[in-house]
Amino acid sequence: MGNSIRVLVVDDSAFMRKVISDMLNKYPGIQVIGTARNGQEALKKRKELRPDVMTLDVEMPVMNGLETLKQLMEEDPCPTVMVSSTTKQGAENTLLAMEYGAVDFVTKPSGAISLDIDKVEHQIIDKVIYASKAKVIRKEEKNVNRPLSNRVVPQKKMNQKKIVAIGISTGGPRALKEVIPKLQASIQAPIVIVQHMPAGFTLSLAERLNSLSDITVKEARDGDFLQNGTAYVAPGGFHLSIKKKGDAFVAHLHTEEPRRGHRPSVDVLYESLAEIPTVDTVAVIMTGMGADGTEGLIKLKKTSNCYAIAEAEKSCVVFGMPKAAIRTNLVDEIVPVEEISRCIERLL
Known part of the structure; x- marks a missing residue:
């Protein structure tokens, strides 16, 4: 399993942790190296296990996905795929997670504990693979402003x-x-x-x-x-x-x-x-x-x-x-x- 993508699965539901882990482990290039049930545990295991990618539930007790991601991106960035519900609140939090630096997100088909999570199996696998190759930008990282290139804009019919x-x-x-x-x-x-x-x-x-x-x-x-x-x-x-x-x-x-x-x-x-x-x-x-x-x-x-x-x-x-x-x-x-x-x- 030397070159496989090492994943930490974070969700407060034991059922969801097991199902998401089983899905990912079925794929030959992915290995789930650990799970966590809340954000505090996730940050601790991130330090211990050094996963390549994390899947992170948005709504959790003790420390929710947003707080966890914020801390993670400030201290020790890791490519992260959010797993969220499709509620309006869930959508708003997921968008904030993208702003904080999550690579992508997958929506649970039917609420916090989705018995039909297998509907998005291929999405979870694809997004974990892409996340492993994605560039993670630290939350506070700012691009240095460079002068604009002095290209001449073609003025063919720019009055339209x-x-x-x-x-x-x-x-x-x-x-x-x-x-x-x-x-x-x-x-x-x-x-x-x-x-x-x-x-x-x-x-x-x-x-x-x-x-x-x-x-x-x-x-x-x-x-x-x-x-x-x-x-x-x-x-x-x-x-x-x-x-x-x-x-x-x-x-x-x-x-x-x-x-x-x-x-x-x-x-x-x-x-x-x-x-x-x-x-x-x-x-x-x-x-x-x-x-x-x-x-x-x-x-x-x-x-x-x-x-x-x-x-x-x-x-x-x-x-x-x-x-x-x-x-x-x-x-x-x-x-x-x-x-x-x-x-x-x-x-x-």
Whole structure:
């Protein structure tokens, strides 16, 4: 078992600890080296056992998942996958956990003790594997501001209506917190965001970002007319496409097949914008596993005026989606997360 991923499973329910451990141990490349029933025990075992990854229940007695994660990321960071309930409170706490530095989360299908947890078995395994390779950023770590690159922005037809379209996945809530609150309310474009997340979590994400930002942030609704200075987050479980209606642009939500396993999908959003030649798109591809957004970017670049920004590897939790986009040679600028808002504002 020399090269296997060593995991510490933390949950206050003995049943959940056993089931999650059995699931992970079935996978040949993963070994559960210990379990803990609360946060205090988890921090102690982290020091003793040195796991590669932790799965951490959000709601626990003695010391809950959030407090545990906060302390962990300040003192002794470890890649962590949160295991949460889908309640509104659970969703809000999970988003805070992402901000504190958790790599990703899995939702229990039916409450704190989910007898049907096997429904998410493949998700837990996949996310533990990805977490073992992810970059963990200490809670207090701040990126050093570097001057912006002096790239000349192509001024092909930059007098048209503009839309900023952001695609993001693993590590997204924390990265979006670095970008959206820095945008000015006077920004002359609407912002549309596809963040890979299940239903229920995107509303909490929009509300959280809205509370931190000058611009308005809301979960997109079918038929919304896109307004400058407003960001629209695609709801979990729905694709978001943009349609032109007269001089206006309208959000269209639909449930066509998932793309690359995702609904919402960045490709679907970008492809809808590629069909509107009278719009300038600022396409931003940020941290996330996989390659969602790359096919859509290729179409956008072919048919419309698009300026593409990719997040630099050094600030990504997972450098999958930006890397795939950069490989197309269609990305105009590669910048760390703390420079993305300035790039967007400079283009507008």
